[in-house]
């Protein structure tokens with residue numbers, strides 16, 4: 001039987017599907033996974049004043065802030081993705097995110113304001129002390145935002161809880177960042193749909209997946225239109241502006257954290273460099289929809305197995 005529960009966490013919609021003969025075991029697994037999502041949210045949300053991320057953002061310019069190992073590790077992994085993507089992925093993008101304020105304002109900040117904020121963005125000014133597990137800022141006014149990787153990480157952790165509960169077949173979906181284990185009963189895989197970046201509510205493609213994670217970054221998730229131009233939440237840290245090369249990027253990887261981070265990185269890199277970046281990573285495949293709506297696949301085999 002399939003058991004499915006929905007909720008909210010990480011600022012988005014969560015859906016957990018478990019296939020198991022025992023309803024009791026399925027519900028227990030889902031409950032454990034939901035609790036894990038809330039726990040990760042509480043330590044990694046920049047909106048929660050008591051989170052480790054908020055502590056870093058409040059005090060990181062004054063002193064190095066000791067944080068939980070999993071928070072240190074995700075920041076450490078983020079820096080590695082920044083290095084691999086020439087800084088296109090950058091968790092220190094928070095001052096720009098605040099300036100653009102996609103949650104509230106619908107105005108384009110003037111170039112003077114952007115220029116003022118840009119020196120506060122840059123992963124190279126993060127101070128990471130592995131020995132004490134602490135994080136600080138070399139420049140005042142810096143801040144971190146794990147929004148481009150934490151959903152994926154939360155999916156991975158929730159999957160661990162489901163596996164530990166003895167379930168073999170499940171889907172965890174946190175706002176479109178998905179990881180599947182096993183298969184749908186009677187089938188060899190789970191079918192996972194990816195939204196069309198321009199036809200809202202319509203699927204662009206579907207994939208038949210087993211033991212794989214998939215994440216999508218899109219310019220349709222949080223945006224506003226001003227004077228006919230779309231301004232969205234995925235920012236190019238070099239320009240201080242929304243990245244312009246893509247409508248969406250979908251990445252398949254072993255873990256949802258890697259898929260999530262790589263989708264954002266490739267989005268900012270744009271179709272050409274983004275494809276090269278994805279192809280260079282072992283176990284990673286992807287689909288980039290460029291600004292004109294043209295599809296670019298990392299490998300032909302992936303295109304062949306997708307359902308358009």
Ligand code: AMP
Nearest residue numbers: 088089090091147148217233234235264
């Ligand atoms: P995603 O939907 O995974 O692509 O993540 C987008 C979110 O990550 C945004 O809402 C911001 O909070 C943050 N973000 C925006 N631009 C970047 C960037 N270049 N690198 C890392 N995080 C970013």
Ligand code: MG
Nearest residue numbers: 148260261264
């Ligand atoms: Mg992401």
